[in-house]
Amino acid sequence: MSSKAERPPVPERLPAPVVDAHTHLDACGAVTAADVSAMVDRAQAAGVDRVVTVADDLAAARWAAEASTWDARVFAAVAIHPTRTKDFGEPERSEIERLARRDRVVAIGETGLDYYWDYAPPAAQQEAFRWHIDLAKRVGKPLMIHDRDAHExxxxxxxxxxAPERVVFHCFSGDAEIARQCVDAGYVLSFAGTVTFRNAHALQEAARLVPSEQFLVETDAPFLTPHPFRGRPNEPYCTAYTVRYLADLREQSVEEVASAACRNAERVFRLPSVTLG
Structure with missing residues (x-):
């Protein structure tokens, strides 16, 4: 019997490469360049050839920006998470902007609103969100949104x-109506392991209707491990489980879903193509 502390097995390699559009390598336990490469090696074995490691505070932003220089398959996103915006002053803003201008930082995120937790008041979250929107436009990089119980x-x-030219709703959590509003606005919806959960009927309905040019796949690792491994540690290679689930859900081939998600990630984040060995 498998332990809840045990990582899921690395799945069969996808027939086409895909990008994990949102992960937290540091929270997965990566510290050194060797740790990062080992995680991305496992991901590549499953067909996940690149990852975007995402910050939620200043220390994580510094780490992500640096880690993106350790391995050609790793890129970074930097921002202050909405739950951490209670004290978001000029020193933090200046450093986030400095990091955001680095070449391998490909997005401003994750930023947005989180009304589930009460770590930061809504007014502070909204002001910080507006600042990050402006930053994304000033540096010409996509905005990666965290939206929890705050769609409207x-x-x-x-x-x-x-809105900036490119907007990504990370770990999209809305229903079909919210998805339609986002699609009509030209936003990109990123689906995590939550779409595979047995009780996620509204989210699954949303995932069916998103056009092929407007979705990404992600893990949000180490959280949100796809079914049937929910509750176990997540890593970028688990993107492959979500890709296969989406293929069944959308009545497309696994190759079609992986290829579309990969093309979208390359376009949104302006990533260089990588040929899997």
Whole structure:
């Protein structure tokens, strides 16, 4: 019997490469360059040839930006998570902007609104979100949004501020109606292991309707491990499980889903192509 502390098995390699559009390599236990390469080696064995490692505070932003220089398959996103915006002053903003301008930092994220937790008041979250929207536009990089129990305010603020050219809803959690609004606005929806959960009927309905040019796949590792391994440690290689689930859900081939998600990631994040060995 498998332990809840044990990683899921590395699945069969996908027939086409895919990008894990949102992971947290540091939270997965990576510290050194060797740790990072070992994790990405496991991912590549499953057909996940590149990852975007994402920050949620200043220390994580520094680490992600540096880790993206350790392995050609790793890219970074930097921002302050909405739950950490209670004290988001000028020193933090200046450093996030400095890191955001680095070449291998490919997105501003994760930023947005989180009304599930009460670590930061809504007013502070909304002001920080507006600042990150402006930063994304100033540096010309996509905005990676964290939206938890805040769909209406996230969409409203994007409309009020004027959304950047490229917007990604990380770990999309809305229903079909929210998905339609996002699709109509030109936003990209990123699906994590949550779409595979047995009780995720509204999310699954949303995933069916998103056009092939407007979705990504991600792990949000070490969280949200796909079914049937829910509750066990997640890593980028588990993207392959979500790809296969989405293929069944959308009545497409695994290769079609992987290829579309890969093309979208390359376009949104402006990633160089990589040929799997």
């Amino acid at each position: 305010d996230v969409l409203r603020i994007l409309a009020e501020e004027g």
